[in-house]
Amino acid sequence: MASESAFKIRCLACGAKNRIPQEKAHLTAKCGRCKRPVDTRVLFLPQPEVVSDADFERQVLGSPLPFLLYFWAPWCPSCRSMSPVIDALAKTAKGRLRVGKLNVDQNPQTASRYRVMSVPSILVFDNGRLAETLVGAMGSQDLMMKMARYL
Ligand SMILES: [Zn+2]
Structure with a gap:
Protein backbone atom coordinates (compact mmCIF):
# COMPACT_ATOMS: atom_id res chain seq x y z
CA MET A 1 0.00 0.00 0.00
CA ALA A 2 1.18 3.51 -0.78
CA SER A 3 2.16 5.51 2.23
CA GLU A 4 -0.04 8.52 2.92
CA SER A 5 2.91 10.56 4.02
CA ALA A 6 5.19 10.40 0.98
CA PHE A 7 5.06 11.55 -2.62
CA LYS A 8 6.63 9.62 -5.46
CA ILE A 9 8.31 11.77 -8.07
CA ARG A 10 10.11 10.55 -11.15
CA CYS A 11 13.54 12.02 -11.74
CA LEU A 12 13.45 13.50 -15.24
CA ALA A 13 17.21 13.00 -15.62
CA CYS A 14 17.50 9.26 -14.92
CA GLY A 15 13.91 8.04 -14.55
CA ALA A 16 14.29 6.79 -10.97
CA LYS A 17 11.22 7.11 -8.74
CA ASN A 18 12.01 9.05 -5.60
CA ARG A 19 10.00 9.00 -2.38
CA ILE A 20 9.68 12.48 -0.98
CA PRO A 21 8.30 12.66 2.57
CA GLN A 22 5.36 15.06 2.74
CA GLU A 23 7.05 17.30 5.30
CA LYS A 24 10.04 17.74 2.97
CA ALA A 25 8.07 18.42 -0.20
CA HIS A 26 8.70 22.17 0.01
CA LEU A 27 12.48 21.68 0.07
CA THR A 28 14.83 21.07 -2.80
CA ALA A 29 15.14 17.33 -3.18
CA LYS A 30 17.89 15.29 -4.80
CA CYS A 31 17.44 12.13 -6.81
CA GLY A 32 18.57 9.09 -4.82
CA ARG A 33 20.15 7.54 -7.88
CA CYS A 34 21.78 10.30 -9.94
CA LYS A 35 21.87 13.04 -7.25
CA ARG A 36 20.47 15.65 -9.61
CA PRO A 37 17.82 17.99 -8.21
CA VAL A 38 14.21 16.80 -8.33
CA ASP A 39 11.68 19.54 -8.93
CA THR A 40 8.93 19.26 -6.32
CA ARG A 41 6.95 22.24 -7.65
CA VAL A 42 4.77 19.86 -9.65
CA LEU A 43 3.21 18.70 -6.38
CA PHE A 44 1.69 22.11 -5.82
ZN1 LIG B 1 17.93 10.72 -11.12
Whole structure:
Protein backbone atom coordinates (compact mmCIF):
# COMPACT_ATOMS: atom_id res chain seq x y z
CA MET A 1 0.00 0.00 0.00
CA ALA A 2 1.18 3.51 -0.78
CA SER A 3 2.16 5.51 2.23
CA GLU A 4 -0.04 8.52 2.92
CA SER A 5 2.91 10.56 4.02
CA ALA A 6 5.19 10.40 0.98
CA PHE A 7 5.06 11.55 -2.62
CA LYS A 8 6.63 9.62 -5.46
CA ILE A 9 8.31 11.77 -8.07
CA ARG A 10 10.11 10.55 -11.15
CA CYS A 11 13.54 12.02 -11.74
CA LEU A 12 13.45 13.50 -15.24
CA ALA A 13 17.21 13.00 -15.62
CA CYS A 14 17.50 9.26 -14.92
CA GLY A 15 13.91 8.04 -14.55
CA ALA A 16 14.29 6.79 -10.97
CA LYS A 17 11.22 7.11 -8.74
CA ASN A 18 12.01 9.05 -5.60
CA ARG A 19 10.00 9.00 -2.38
CA ILE A 20 9.68 12.48 -0.98
CA PRO A 21 8.30 12.66 2.57
CA GLN A 22 5.36 15.06 2.74
CA GLU A 23 7.05 17.30 5.30
CA LYS A 24 10.04 17.74 2.97
CA ALA A 25 8.07 18.42 -0.20
CA HIS A 26 8.70 22.17 0.01
CA LEU A 27 12.48 21.68 0.07
CA THR A 28 14.83 21.07 -2.80
CA ALA A 29 15.14 17.33 -3.18
CA LYS A 30 17.89 15.29 -4.80
CA CYS A 31 17.44 12.13 -6.81
CA GLY A 32 18.57 9.09 -4.82
CA ARG A 33 20.15 7.54 -7.88
CA CYS A 34 21.78 10.30 -9.94
CA LYS A 35 21.87 13.04 -7.25
CA ARG A 36 20.47 15.65 -9.61
CA PRO A 37 17.82 17.99 -8.21
CA VAL A 38 14.21 16.80 -8.33
CA ASP A 39 11.68 19.54 -8.93
CA THR A 40 8.93 19.26 -6.32
CA ARG A 41 6.95 22.24 -7.65
CA VAL A 42 4.77 19.86 -9.65
CA LEU A 43 3.21 18.70 -6.38
CA PHE A 44 1.69 22.11 -5.82
CA LEU A 45 0.44 22.97 -9.31
CA PRO A 46 -3.31 23.48 -9.59
CA GLN A 47 -5.34 20.85 -11.44
CA PRO A 48 -7.11 19.80 -13.56
CA GLU A 49 -5.00 21.57 -16.10
CA VAL A 50 -5.91 22.23 -19.71
CA VAL A 51 -3.66 20.27 -22.08
CA SER A 52 -3.31 21.03 -25.79
CA ASP A 53 -1.56 19.45 -28.79
CA ALA A 54 1.18 22.07 -28.38
CA ASP A 55 2.06 21.29 -24.78
CA PHE A 56 1.11 17.59 -24.56
CA GLU A 57 4.69 16.31 -24.73
CA ARG A 58 6.00 18.66 -22.10
CA GLN A 59 3.03 18.49 -19.72
CA VAL A 60 2.08 14.84 -20.00
CA LEU A 61 5.00 12.76 -21.31
CA GLY A 62 7.45 14.95 -19.38
CA SER A 63 5.49 14.79 -16.14
CA PRO A 64 7.41 13.66 -13.05
CA LEU A 65 4.12 12.26 -11.72
CA PRO A 66 1.81 9.78 -13.46
CA PHE A 67 -0.63 11.76 -15.62
CA LEU A 68 -4.34 11.10 -16.21
CA LEU A 69 -5.54 12.79 -19.37
CA TYR A 70 -9.25 13.14 -19.94
CA PHE A 71 -10.31 13.40 -23.59
CA TRP A 72 -13.63 15.20 -24.02
CA ALA A 73 -15.72 17.28 -26.41
CA PRO A 74 -18.26 20.04 -25.83
CA TRP A 75 -20.97 18.26 -27.86
CA CYS A 76 -20.74 14.99 -25.94
CA PRO A 77 -23.54 14.40 -23.40
CA SER A 78 -21.61 11.74 -21.43
CA CYS A 79 -18.77 14.21 -21.01
CA ARG A 80 -21.12 16.52 -19.15
CA SER A 81 -21.64 13.88 -16.46
CA MET A 82 -18.00 12.79 -16.52
CA SER A 83 -16.40 16.23 -16.12
CA PRO A 84 -17.39 16.72 -12.45
CA VAL A 85 -16.00 13.24 -11.72
CA ILE A 86 -12.67 14.28 -13.23
CA ASP A 87 -12.69 17.54 -11.26
CA ALA A 88 -13.28 15.64 -8.02
CA LEU A 89 -10.50 13.17 -8.79
CA ALA A 90 -8.12 16.01 -9.63
CA LYS A 91 -8.65 17.42 -6.15
CA THR A 92 -8.19 14.09 -4.37
CA ALA A 93 -5.20 13.04 -6.45
CA LYS A 94 -3.23 16.27 -6.09
CA GLY A 95 0.47 15.62 -5.52
CA ARG A 96 0.20 11.95 -6.59
CA LEU A 97 -1.44 11.92 -9.99
CA ARG A 98 -1.53 14.85 -12.39
CA VAL A 99 -4.94 15.32 -13.97
CA GLY A 100 -5.56 17.19 -17.20
CA LYS A 101 -8.27 17.72 -19.81
CA LEU A 102 -7.90 17.73 -23.55
CA ASN A 103 -10.62 19.00 -25.88
CA VAL A 104 -10.48 16.64 -28.89
CA ASP A 105 -12.10 19.16 -31.24
CA GLN A 106 -9.37 21.69 -30.60
CA ASN A 107 -6.55 19.12 -30.32
CA PRO A 108 -7.03 16.43 -32.97
CA GLN A 109 -3.32 15.54 -33.18
CA THR A 110 -3.01 14.04 -29.72
CA ALA A 111 -6.35 12.26 -30.06
CA SER A 112 -5.32 10.63 -33.33
CA ARG A 113 -1.79 9.81 -32.12
CA TYR A 114 -3.31 7.66 -29.37
CA ARG A 115 -6.26 6.49 -31.48
CA VAL A 116 -8.90 8.01 -29.24
CA MET A 117 -12.02 7.17 -31.25
CA SER A 118 -14.70 8.20 -28.80
CA VAL A 119 -15.24 10.52 -25.89
CA PRO A 120 -15.11 10.45 -22.99
CA SER A 121 -11.84 8.52 -22.86
CA ILE A 122 -9.20 8.49 -20.17
CA LEU A 123 -5.56 7.74 -20.88
CA VAL A 124 -3.06 7.33 -18.08
CA PHE A 125 0.60 7.99 -18.78
CA ASP A 126 3.38 6.87 -16.50
CA ASN A 127 7.10 7.34 -17.08
CA GLY A 128 6.28 9.09 -20.32
CA ARG A 129 4.43 6.11 -21.74
CA LEU A 130 0.79 5.15 -22.14
CA ALA A 131 -0.07 2.89 -19.20
CA GLU A 132 -3.85 2.60 -19.29
CA THR A 133 -6.85 3.39 -21.48
CA LEU A 134 -10.38 3.67 -20.16
CA VAL A 135 -13.17 4.29 -22.65
CA GLY A 136 -16.62 5.61 -21.75
CA ALA A 137 -18.15 7.43 -18.82
CA MET A 138 -17.84 6.05 -15.31
CA GLY A 139 -18.75 7.07 -11.80
CA SER A 140 -16.49 8.54 -9.21
CA GLN A 141 -16.11 5.32 -7.23
CA ASP A 142 -15.24 3.25 -10.28
CA LEU A 143 -12.64 5.73 -11.38
CA MET A 144 -11.10 5.98 -7.91
CA MET A 145 -10.82 2.19 -7.74
CA LYS A 146 -9.18 2.02 -11.15
CA MET A 147 -6.72 4.75 -10.15
CA ALA A 148 -6.01 3.35 -6.66
CA ARG A 149 -2.49 2.25 -7.54
CA TYR A 150 -1.55 5.82 -8.38
CA LEU A 151 -3.10 7.44 -5.30
ZN1 LIG B 1 17.93 10.72 -11.12
